[in-house]
Amino acid sequence: MKLARLFPLGLAALAAVAQAAPPEAALAGRYYLQGVREVGSELRLHEDGRFEWMLAYGAVDQYAEGRWTREGDEVVLVPARAPAGRPLFELGEAVPWEEDDEERLGEKEQLAAEDQAAARCPFLEDAADAAAVAAPALDEPAAAPDAAELAAAAAHAALDLQVARFEAETAMRDAAARIERDGTEAAGAAIERARQARAALRDTFRAAQDAAYRAGVEPPRWSEPERPARCRITVEPRSGGYAVRVHDEYYGLNWSGIEVEFRFSDGHRESRTTDRGGWAGVRPRAQATLEQVRLRLRGQEGTVGENTLAVAPPGPAVLQVRFDARQTVPLPFDELRLRVEDGALVPANWGEGRYVRE
Template identity: 35%
Template sequence: MSNALKFSLLALSLLAAGAQAADPIQDRQRAALAGHYVLEGVADAGSELELRPDGRFEWSLSYGLMVESASGIWNVGADRVVLTMQAPAEGKPLFSLDQVLPWNQDAQRRLEEFAQEQRDAMAERACGFAQTYRLGLAQAETEALVAQPANDPADPAHRAAAEAALTPELAALERSRLAVEAAAATAIKRKAGSAAAYDPLPPPMPSATDAAAAAAAAAANEAKAMQSPGHAAPVDEMEAADRAVRAYLRQYQRVGELHALAGRTPPQLRQPQFDTTGCLPPSAAAKPSGYAVVVGDPQRGYRAEGIGVEFVYSDGRSASAQTSPGGWALALQRPGARLQRVVLQAPDRPSETLALDEGQGRVFAIRLDTAAARPPSFEQMILTQDDGDLISPQIRGRYVRQ
């Protein structure tokens, strides 16, 4: 046998082996099934399936506000079509900077609402008695809602004693309310006279060493004051207001308990009034300016809620926020500092950092890779062929080729 003939026979055998590996039968089956399918028979859901001739698929499902998608490879076996999802590549970032936009009216409106919340929070930090009052009142009202009347209706003596105590205790509550207003006014006036420049961020947390040293110094001062009979530690205006608030809250709770013992519904009580905006410097009232981050997937018209956003400034300080249902997170500008980066945190995923340049704009549209962020919709889906349609046991209805 000549060498030319041997070479020809070897080439033919290799071609035959390659044809067998390509599985022409499956190729013909795929060609017959490839196409675009749409889910029919389900009024409250929409789903599409694209079977490509090259053996890849694209699938999507929308149900109310939920949107899912998957891609991978598909094969044919007997009368079934098997979809095998391809997992997203590990290490691929979820977030990327999509575009930077100039500040606009919508962002300003949202920022002003956010700034008011920040001012209220800072006012409470500056005048601590306001936070004591808010939290104490909420706790007292919650306890009153769940409390059961302690008196026995069959024991008229308890009821009569509570009834008799109500009038003087209500008068004491009114005196306590007036004391709170007077103490608060004095504390706010003193605070306004010594207010520093407005900074929307809370003071930085001290180190463990500094915190321990401050606690030790406070304990030493208190011990020294106790060792000096007749020389109690002076009480400043802010502490006096806090004590007045605590006394009022105790009396408020006492009045509520008496009404329960008497089997009566508490009347509408006049609450202490104080304006904590005086705890802030005049600069806090200026029109706010700031930054906005909008997180979503523009291709799907989706905005991401619940994404943690940490705004990091050039001086090392940071402000934390969480995206709203509309995908917005906001932060205020700070005097003498620039926004340098944001740290984004999706649930159950490592945080990611994006560098930002506020010189290009102050509204940062950040793209979220929703396919990578969501858990897999499925690992494998097996559809049954039925007269040209495809039926999945996991989804109602049937996929009809368009």
């Protein structure tokens, strides 16, 4: 895994530090760590005194870049620190809302609607497993059944499926009515009956598929049992939106898990969390404009940092937000000394391993 692909250098901020005399050009080059099991590490020394260093061990990845110098028989690495006083989040450019953004927000709205329906009706569960049932693997019977027997079994299984669907829908209606009348806690027994009826429907569906395949007839297709009104999913058709994409230029990564609050001119606020693409979005509001976006990073012990950004997008747009991750990620070292030995670089305090030039 090459540093050049993983991390943009982005070292313009280090130019002011580059006034020292350049180190020995003879030591410049790309080095790889050898002699340490299950650890991968790469070091690049540039002739102008810059370096990039990466180490990977299990699920731990560390990275640093900064300045290197030669002191006697040692190479000394000093990583660059985040600029003092720089905000954790900074607003970049606004790019037009595109079809991919529309699709992403629509998918999130659908998932949110499903979660809300499940909260209203706790007996609901994801039916995707049943919907995606593939043709079953059929064991060869000791004696091949008669074709008429197989057809009869398939027809009987199809009737069983109709009965199971009716029983599931009845149990769901009963549970929904009990929840509406008495509340979720008091409806516990009815909720459990609805869960069991839905599970029985899935089992019966699989049995009907199996029987149909054996008989060589068209297998049934899964469809959700009809839901009571309070359990239905409704997503209002809308288009356009506002989103943020949180990106760190130092590591070259989009950041997930950033809390985002969209604040509108009418006082309305909506909270979202960035996904793995660093993206979070909301729909526009009638007669209101987006005025502020607050971004917050939480850690195990509370808020790590936050900023409120004033925004004025001209229309549906994705706001690019620069995130300075260096403020939140501890430096892997304050100084690393490497002893020069026969063209290799040996960490002074590691006890094992040496960086060998490519």
